[in-house]
Amino acid sequence: MARRNESSTIKANRYCRPEDEINILLMGQTGVGKSTFINGLANYLCKDTLDEAVNNRMQAIIPSSFNFTHSNTFEQKMIIIGEENEHEKFSVLGQSCTQQCRSFILPVGNRNLRIIDTPGVADTRGLEQDAKNFHEILTYISQYEHLNAICILLKPNEERLTILFKFCIQELLRHIHLSANENIIFIFTNIRSTMFAPGSTSHILKVLLDQYKTNYQVDVPFKRNNTFLLDNEAFRFLAVRQNGIQLSDEQTASYQKSWDYTIKEYSRLVGYIATRSMHGILDTLSLNEAEQVVRKLTRPIAETAKLIEQNIQLAKQHKDKVLKNPQLASKGIPQNDAAIVKLSHPRTVCRGEKCCRVVNINNEQKTEYTSKCHDKCYLKGVVQEAVNDIRISHCEVIDVMTGNCLTCGCHWEKHHHITYEYQTNLTHLNENASLSDIDKYITSLRNEQEQIKDVYKKLAKFLHANAILPLNEDILEYLQQFIHEEKMKNNAGARNADVIDALQKMVDDHKKEMELFKETIKNGRDRPNAKDVLQPAEIFPLVGTLYHLPINGKKIREQVDGLKLSQDNIKRDREIYLELPAQANSSKVMLAFKTAIPPRERF
Incomplete structure (x- = not known):
């Protein structure tokens, strides 16, 4: 017009409160x-x-x-x-x-x-x-x-x-x-x-x-x-x-x-x-919405799982040092604190091996990705934070003939569409913590880790039991990526073998449990394991338990909210x-x- x-x-009110808007959804046959x-x-x-x-x-x-x-x-x-x-x-x-x-x-x-x-x-x-x-x-x-x-x-x-x-x-x-x-x-x-x-x-x-x-x-x-x-x-x-x-x-x-x-x-x-x-x-509470919940949670859960393993290792190393020198207890338990940096625009980045490097920051080995292939990427239809989403091959920086990136040269499968950066900084908690306090803290981290894994498995089982299309196991892709990063840091001198082993065990355990569950579903939905599948009304309360975890809940929520913000930007674009x-x-x-x-x- x-x-x-x-x-x-x-004019329509761009600042109208959501509850004051009248929303009408039109649906029908093509050509109606x-x-x-x-x-x-x-x-x-x-x-x-x-x-x-x-x-x-x-x-x-x-x-x-x-x-x-x-x-x-x-x-x-x-x-x-x-x-x-x-x-x-x-x-x-x-x-x-x-x-x-x-x-x-x-x-x-x-x-x-x-x-x-x-x-x-x-x-x-x-x-x-x-x-x-x-x-x-x-x-x-x-x-x-x-x-x-x-x-x-x-x-x-x-x-x-x-x-x-x-x-x-x-x-x-x-x-x-x-x-x-x-x-x-x-x-x-x-x-x-x-x-x-x-x-x-x-x-x-x-x-x-x-x-x-x-x-x-x-x-x-x-x-x-x-x-x-x-x-x-x-x-x-x-x-x-x-x-x-x-x-x-x-x-x-x-x-x-x-x-x-x-x-x-x-x-x-x-x-x-x-x-x-x-x-x-x-x-x-459609299957689609359940899938969206899982997709929104996949990267936050994977990032948190890696962070917990790193922090458990740091806490263990601190305990060993305190046993040798009790005066070191005054420094507090060293921990990686996560910071969620929201991007102003969705971004296509490469996670390929040649596009990342290990850098030493404050005596800590970190992985740094060097290629921001498409800094403002509003690619239509691509799933935010997903791994191996074929739609990213339609990004304007991907050559349609070869499938390789025009910016970095890597194949499109190495690229992710991200909406936030996950940064960690070393800090110290609980000054003068006793050996018992350190053990209690490590136990708390382990408990949160188990709760997080349990929630994700239940969500994945819900989709496997009910979805028409198979669930893309993005969680495994993320964990494999993190294992690769940790191995690179290990080769550069980092003492992180325990982190690598723990992440690999998480991958193996998840694969094994999901394969058993798929077999159960295949052989009949009345088998005992199939009865453990969530009901739709249970999904959102279950997800809510993650947000209330005392140590890592806030950061998980920040990541999910960051993704919602990005979706709002795309929504406004349409x-x-x-x-x-x-x-x-x-x-x-x-x-x-x-x-x-x-x-x-x-x-």
């Missing part, structure tokens, strides 16, 4: 019209009548295209609104036009209306692409605290319960938690084609939902109050007129009827959404704050929002 001067526009829904709403928010809309600038938020055939000459013309970009691809038929989730934020009084546009279901590229699309959707919405509405868009004229239609509904509902039932909304698009009625789709949808209720005791509401009939053809009429095509009075009258009807339905829709209670995102003409403040649809919004609430 064109920029306008301050007095002629209203999610992007058109957003474009349509922006125009209905601004103008009450078609005449007003025709005589003013059209609000075109998302690029799109459609074919128009003139009724008299049968001349066909491609109508293009905006320009195709990395987010919107409308040149390939059958593929979801929306390639990634994006949020469009509109002003509603002193609150924000956020519409989350998503890739479509039943993409012609197959089930694998659909799985990627759902992963993208669930990963994206996990960055928000709540949803007010989950809108499932449908075409009104499905004639029979096809496999494709059944797949779409099943996949959409499979990823929605039961607690969100009252937030589910069904929207029929292109309703003018069925005389402003839901058509045959409503019958087959009801049959399908009745089956779910009978077979799974899942009652998904499908009633008039949560079902809306919209026709956004009037938006296309505006696009046709903008392209200089004149239509007959009869055609214009038809679009006028469509506009008037849809204004009423949009007003009813926004009024209904504004009265929905907030559905907390964390209540949707959020579009919109301006609307000032007259939108008094439109029928806007007033329906304002009058229906209840007092501020917290979920």
